[in-house]
Amino acid sequence: MDVLLTNPSHLSLDMKSDEVLAKEAKHRSAAFAELYQRNLNVVYRYHLARVGNIHDAQDLTAETFLAAQEAIASFSGRGQFAAWLMGIARRKTANFFRRKRSILPLEAAEQLVDDAIAPEEFAERQLSLEQITQALSYLSYDRAEAISLQLFSGLSVPETAKVMGKSEGAVKMLVSRALKDLRIHLDSLSEEKL
Amino acid sequence: MSNVSPNSSDAELLEQIMQIAHQIEPSPVFKAQLAAQLIQARPQARRGLNFRLRHPSVLIACASVTIGTVCLIPVMTSRQLSDWMSAAVGKKVNAQTLAQVMAERQISMTSDLVEEDSNTGNVKGKGNISFEYPDAGVKAKANEILFVKERQEFVLTGNVQLTQQGKALQGQKLICAIAQKQCSLTETSTDSRLLPSSVQVQVQVIGSVARPGRYKIEIPNTATDFVSLTQAIQTAGGVTKTADIRRVQIRRQNDDRKEQIISVNLFAALSSVGSRDIQINSRKVYNDQSRQIRSTDPSLDVKLQTGDIIEVPTAKP
Numbered sequence: 133m134d135v136l137l138t139n140p141s142h143l144s145l146d147m148k149s150d151e152v153l154a155k156e157a158k159h160r161s162a163a164f165a166e167l168y169q170r171n172l173n174v175v176y177r178y179h180l181a182r183v184g185n186i187h188d189a190q191d192l193t194a195e196t197f198l199a200a201q202e203a204i205a206s207f208s209g210r211g212q213f214a215a216w217l218m219g220i221a222r223r224k225t226a227n228f229f230r231r232k233r234s235i236l237p238l239e240a241a242e243q244l245v246d247d248a249i250a251p252e253e254f255a256e257r258q259l260s261l262e263q264i265t266q267a268l269s270y271l272s273y274d275r276a277e278a279i280s281l282q283l284f285s286g287l288s289v290p291e292t293a294k295v296m297g298k299s300e301g302a303v304k305m306l307v308s309r310a311l312k313d314l315r316i317h318l319d320s321l322s323e324e325k326l
Numbered sequence: 327m328s329n330v331s332p333n334s335s336d337a338e339l340l341e342q343i344m345q346i347a348h349q350i351e352p353s354p355v356f357k358a359q360l361a362a363q364l365i366q367a368r369p370q371a372r373r374g375l376n377f378r379l380r381h382p383s384v385l386i387a388c389a390s391v392t393i394g395t396v397c398l399i400p401v402m403t404s405r406q407l408s409d410w411m412s413a414a415v416g417k418k419v420n421a422q423t424l425a426q427v428m429a430e431r432q433i434s435m436t437s438d439l440v441e442e443d444s445n446t447g448n449v450k451g452k453g454n455i456s457f458e459y460p461d462a463g464v465k466a467k468a469n470e471i472l473f474v475k476e477r478q479e480f481v482l483t484g485n486v487q488l489t490q491q492g493k494a495l496q497g498q499k500l501i502c503a504i505a506q507k508q509c510s511l512t513e514t515s516t517d518s519r520l521l522p523s524s525v526q527v528q529v530q531v532i533g534s535v536a537r538p539g540r541y542k543i544e545i546p547n548t549a550t551d552f553v554s555l556t557q558a559i560q561t562a563g564g565v566t567k568t569a570d571i572r573r574v575q576i577r578r579q580n581d582d583r584k585e586q587i588i589s590v591n592l593f594a595a596l597s598s599v600g601s602r603d604i605q606i607n608s609r610k611v612y613n614d615q616s617r618q619i620r621s622t623d624p625s626l627d628v629k630l631q632t633g634d635i636i637e638v639p640t641a642k643p
Contacts, residue, residue: 168364176352193352194360198367261346284347311336
């Protein structure tokens with residue numbers, strides 16, 4: 133009985149780790165179905181945060197999973213499956229922006245005046261998804277990436293660092309600056325509404 | 327709140343964004359549509375030479391009134407069904423008519439509850455089962471249905487009520503094998519074996535017919551149906567104006583490999599149904615008359631077997 137419990141191949145799908153499932157998915161489509169079930173939300177959240185509209189987020193989510201299914205055999209199993217999957221998602225987003233050529237230049241972020249709203253106001257403010265995605269669209273590419281991967285996809289700092297090919301310190305810095313920028317943009321967006 | 331530090335405001339902003347992020351979920355329709363896309367795109371499916379969706383655009387909407395979700399399940403094979411049922415509709419679904427699945431072979435089923443055994447890949451449906459398997463000509467209702475992945479079989483149990491080609495049957499267990507396109511009903515008060523869904527023979531038609539050649543003829547099966555001589559001639563385009571339908575011959579190889587010759591006077595057969603004004607050399611009328619023979623008195627026609635050679639001779643001047 134102990135053998136059964138400790139041998140991953142005898143566990144039901146929902147008890148297995150993503151990495152074990154990814155290995156099985158090379159031969160068993162039910163395993164990929166389980167991975168899809170588990171990771172759909174985080175991939176979709178990431179794309180929605182990055183592109184800011186449902187239609188494109190759905191397209192990119194579909195592209196991500198189709199590519200992941202096609203390439204599942206190449207997943208070595210050494211790293212985290214989530215990081216591998218979000219790497220694909222990130223490349224899809226990059227292609228999307230390349231196609232659309234709608235990336236805001238870094239200058240847009242630099243032009244901001246450091247007049248962030250007072251911290252206490254944030255506690256009383258209810259942000260909307262629309263406001264956040266709009267504010268994210270004004271951020272520099274790397275800052276938007278870092279905060280989307282961490283907050284919307286739920287990746288840890290080391291995972292985000294791996295996906296982005298940066299050091300953990302650099303990711304922390306990007307997130308910190310992204311938050312600062314976000315506060316500025318959210319403030320100006322709320323002022324526009326008034 | 328005025329004493330909140332810049333760091334704590336970052337934390338609050340983070341928390342707010344994370345709360346919003348966690349509320350984001352793709353719509354169930356998109357979720358199921360993407361599952362369908364993945365099924366159709368998966369490498370294993372593409373390797374199958376015969377993988378063709380009959381109606382790729384057909385997606386069956388499965389509306390759940392109790393939990394307010396909508397799922398779409400694509401046209402899929404039964405194997406795909408068992409693999410992906412969990413992805414498309416969840417592990418356990420308490421909803422009415424939630425899993426209606428059209429398979430590649432147009433198999434459909436509905437049930438109150440669907441469960442998948444992830445170890446075996448078997449899928450079980452419970453409550454108000456409605457099952458349709460057009461290839462086998464079967465429609466059935468039962469209390470439970472089990473798709474046995476390994477054997478590629480649907481097993482319906484509990485008060486099975488079945489109709490096949492107009493016949494109503496009742497039993498306790500109905501087993502439909504996908505490979506054989508055949509179902510069998512057990513513990514029944516009437517026929518225990520059901521008919522194969524169709525009858526098929528391969529014959530050769532030569533001589534005075536419009537399109538001599540080898541033909542594979544398939545007709546829906548009923549208790550009285552068989553592929554007949556007149557059907558074969560009809561398939562070959564009917565007789566020519568010079569055909570002598572009094573001396574049609576069927577050459578048949580018996581089990582002992584000896585040739586048997588069956589002579590048929592089709593003119594007599596036609597006359598016997600009272601069609602005196604038959605223009606036997608008119609192909610169209612002849613074809614119509616052929617059907618009349620079958621429907622009026624099938625015994626006047628000849629049942630063909632695979633391998634038969636039908637020769638329609640030319641009339642002597």
